[in-house]
Amino acid sequence: MEILSYYSDPYCHEIEATVTSVSEVTSDMKKALKVSLGLVPDPVCAVMFDRTIFYPEGGGQPGDRGFLEVEGRDLVIADTHKLHNNVVHGEPSDGGEDCPDSDHGLGIVPVHFVLCNPDEINLGTVVKLKLDWNHRYSFMQEHTAQHLVSGLLYSMFSIGTVSVHLGQDEFTVEVSEPEVSDEKMLEIEKAGNDAILSADEVSCNFVSHDEAESLGLRRSIKVDTDVRLVGIAHRDCVACGGLHVSRTSECRILLYMGQEKIRGNVRTIWKTAEPAMNMIHEEHSIIRSLCAMQSARPSELVSKVKDITENLTEERQRNSALRIKLAEHMIQSELGGGNPVVAMSLEAGSIDILSFAQAADAFTDLALCVISEGSDKELWLILLKGRYEQLDFSLVRKKLLSKIGAKGGGRPPLFQGMAPKMTKAEVEKFLAGFIAMAGAEHE
Numbered sequence: 001m002e003i004l005s006y007y008s009d010p011y012c013h014e015i016e017a018t019v020t021s022v023s024e025v026t027s028d029m030k031k032a033l034k035v036s037l038g039l040v041p042d043p044v045c046a047v048m049f050d051r052t053i054f055y056p057e058g059g060g061q062p063g064d065r066g067f068l069e070v071e072g073r074d075l076v077i078a079d080t081h082k083l084h085n086n087v088v089h090g091e092p093s094d095g096g097e098d099c100p101d102s103d104h105g106l107g108i109v110p111v112h113f114v115l116c117n118p119d120e121i122n123l124g125t126v127v128k129l130k131l132d133w134n135h136r137y138s139f140m141q142e143h144t145a146q147h148l149v150s151g152l153l154y155s156m157f158s159i160g161t162v163s164v165h166l167g168q169d170e171f172t173v174e175v176s177e178p179e180v181s182d183e184k185m186l187e188i189e190k191a192g193n194d195a196i197l198s199a200d201e202v203s204c205n206f207v208s209h210d211e212a213e214s215l216g217l218r219r220s221i222k223v224d225t226d227v228r229l230v231g232i233a234h235r236d237c238v239a240c241g242g243l244h245v246s247r248t249s250e251c252r253i254l255l256y257m258g259q260e261k262i263r264g265n266v267r268t269i270w271k272t273a274e275p276a277m278n279m280i281h282e283e284h285s286i287i288r289s290l291c292a293m294q295s296a297r298p299s300e301l302v303s304k305v306k307d308i309t310e311n312l313t314e315e316r317q318r319n320s321a322l323r324i325k326l327a328e329h330m331i332q333s334e335l336g337g338g339n340p341v342v343a344m345s346l347e348a349g350s351i352d353i354l355s356f357a358q359a360a361d362a363f364t365d366l367a368l369c370v371i372s373e374g375s376d377k378e379l380w381l382i383l384l385k386g387r388y389e390q391l392d393f394s395l396v397r398k399k400l401l402s403k404i405g406a407k408g409g410g411r412p413p414l415f416q417g418m419a420p421k422m423t424k425a426e427v428e429k430f431l432a433g434f435i436a437m438a439g440a441e442h443e
Ligand SMILES: [Zn+2]
Pocket: 143, 147, 230, 240, 241, 242, 243, 244
């Protein structure tokens, strides 16, 4: 049985411990790792110690990671899970707000997943366990802020918490309501920041099951042994086996980020501490750049961008109509009152080839072939309209397109595709071939 030092001193970063078990990972453990890490590392082994400061995944809080210093060498501890009656629990990423180890961790054995082969660690070795403190502390802050939000939801609006999720950057609280207003959530945000400002003590006490039941907590108790109660001054008290900061001021700030619908409930989204500050700085810098670009104040940005988008849409429509007109004019000038068979090549960066397809609406009879020079390939378009509809495209493909290695197709009257890059002479020859073929077909 490991001594769970993370409960007695959640701020301890490093501890000496003795290896009590080293083994291959079981198929249960592999499944649990796949859920928490998204993959099963290789090599990896399961290690236990006589004591640990590594919190095993539970109650929505991820397992700790860090290093195992053994004989002067740092081995990575990628994750920590718990064995309950010899079974590893793979927590769903979106767990209920109940911590199954709110019973003081009775029957729980943290198992550490170390990135090495089992024969690299000897039983009985004294090692140093070193936490990835930033990772752990960030979740202690988040977990405390989540208690604060759930507690305030309950005390201010009688809204219960259905499930919570603690993530790298934000946490969510799913509430037992089909709808909640943003105004209410902003009131929670304000009350939460007031609690942060007053640096409330976050307490952990063990009481008997009966005593806990008599308190009428906002959430039912999931264990039948003694209960670990986590309280935030007068604002919240709940049974929990997770790790928290010792004062609310360590959360620094609470931000309401919005909400989404889930299973007929509302899931509210929150940020606290460093991720909240990082987001404020990042978004502020984006807004400052946009304001400089537009010579606008932040409050004017939305209407400015709306104007720009509308203007752009109108400009694009005008531009497209002009390109079609230009293509129509180009076809017309090639026709010159003669046979309605036109073949032409377009230089790179000039009018787009599809404007020619749309320009063809203005003509009754037309056999049109356009080649457009791309950077590493040619685009081709063939249009057979009116009396030229009888011209067999498979013949065009066989006699002309296959010779230049062209790919593509279509259905009457429009065919289009790509071809490998051609020299100017090859393009001329191809276009002349089309004129000859379309002309001859119709004599
Ligand atoms: Zn908790």
